[in-house]
Amino acid sequence: MVTLKQLAKELNVSISTVSKALNNSEEIGEETVKRVKELAELYNYKPNRMALSLKQNKTKTIGVIIPNILNHFLAKVLFGIEREATKLGYNIITCISNESLETEKASLQLLASGSVDGFILCVSEETQIKNEIDHFKKTISQGLPIVMFDRVAHDVMCDKVIVDDFDATYNATKNLLLENRKNIVFISNIDDLSVGKLRERGYNKAILENGGQDPLVLRIFKKDDHQKKIKSFFRKNNTIDGVVSADSSSAIIAINSAINLGKKVPKHMSVIGFASKSDSNHTLPRLTTIRQHAKVIGANATQLLVNRLQNMHLNEDVRTIIVKTSLVKNKSTLL
Amino acid sequence: MVTLKQLAKELNVSISTVSKALNNSEEIGEETVKRVKELAELYNYKPNRMALSLKQNKTKTIGVIIPNILNHFLAKVLFGIEREATKLGYNIITCISNESLETEKASLQLLASGSVDGFILCVSEETQIKNEIDHFKKTISQGLPIVMFDRVAHDVMCDKVIVDDFDATYNATKNLLLENRKNIVFISNIDDLSVGKLRERGYNKAILENGGQDPLVLRIFKKDDHQKKIKSFFRKNNTIDGVVSADSSSAIIAINSAINLGKKVPKHMSVIGFASKSDSNHTLPRLTTIRQHAKVIGANATQLLVNRLQNMHLNEDVRTIIVKTSLVKNKSTLL
């Protein structure tokens, strides 16, 4: 890596002259600027980012902490964050908390010591269960803004980007009721999470408003054999004619299990689930999906953070952006 | 962020005393060390990473450039990299090339100017097609080691971690031949990639060796409607009794399409595909899968890089690690 010092030496000028020339300062003579720029070009000079960061006390880097990168939704948000960050001239340092509070804390700590200008994060499961928020508050009070997305800690004052989870399942369930479905089950493998709870409540509300049946919830746990659990549930509850799923995997398995049991989808059973476009290709008929617009969420979060970083002095009020889901109707439902 | 300077001032000692005390230098008096550490603890002092990086000319950060984070295999490798890097005391900066040569170049350039100590990357599709390697060579000659995984540029001298793609499909196809399948098709949506080509060749070899049929390849392109293409292929080629798939999506769609057309899997048709465990849950019967051990690949790549970083002076020979796939037999095949 060539430095200003080396360029200066070779050109027989001072370091500051080189620096100014490269930064198009008006102070430097035209001729000198030309000479400097040519040599810099030749040697492919790029200012050292660490030195710049140290000097300017900003890193142009965003710390991203997500609980699980193998979750397709979270990966997609990360994609959105990366793309927007790159566009705005920021890099991202990614840490994976693995749903662990300790790991989340450690990553926050580590990156807070000068590696990043701020954070975008999705709260880990353990953190949500234990309702710990001190580490977030501490980070913010150190002058590092945080933007939370999807799973957020409501008691932390910071910018947030969330999904209208409640409305999404409420509307999806309403849709199935409109199809005159009489026995709709809600399937979830994320009932520990804030968003999982919201989704369940949306379903509950729609069912209770309608009054035709009682809410019926099938909870899937990590240790379960998902296929076996769903299939045997359908076998025992033979009158199920509708499924609302809080996650994509359960929805896919639900359709395939129903077909395996000889049912026709959507003739005998309609299925709606939170999923992405590629997921919906994994069933025939294609899954009617609740889309969360993950990339938009990532982009929004990034914009919120960068905006705050660039207006730190203004001390703006915190904002919460709600990204509306949309219901993409495919062939696993009638209407 | 509290600095050494502030601690020194408050303790009425010099900056270097504080620094030495915190670094357990033998030079400093016991009493002083204690005072310093207590205050540092109180203020939660952490050395500034940028300053350290600048001083020591190493960032303890790895640049990771991957073509597409929405690809489950790549996301999983990233997960493996992150976990191993964290374990070894490194952070990762992630850039997504989006399969674009230009983006890949830009990321490499940007991070090479002092942000990272080295790179782990998977070559983008465009880069492979155009067979460009200058940017890699340049980076390496600047003193930044590169480790390539999965899709590699063979003409670049660097450490590599690859998969035995050829053997994997060769063996998988052999397996179907052992089941006495007579009309086996190879389905791929990645035939542009080096790994896609290797997988096809493995299939070809097994088929040709056997001599019962000619190789038969169905290529899926991004713009295609994958479901439609596979389903109509099966309709037109009604005697297909075996599928080897180079990607998970095609395998899943193949099974579900076959079932949709009234065939029994694996009675009438066996299917094997590259896929992960979670993918194999998306069909009933579960997909017999070729597992690539993505996390292991990520961990190996990280170890190679860190090892090289820590032994830069030794100038060791480059190494290529081949991570063997394994064939996980589920119920979409007979044997």
Add this chain to the structure above:
DNA sequence: CTGAAAGCGCTAACAC
């Protein structure tokens, strides 16, 4: 127009 010097936060060789 150009250069010297200070300083970002830290470490380490070298005084005292």
Add this chain to the structure above:
DNA sequence: GTGTTAGCGCTTTCAG
């Protein structure tokens, strides 16, 4: 034992 100083690469004020 503790402090002074130089220097990592850069920007920027202030002198010349």
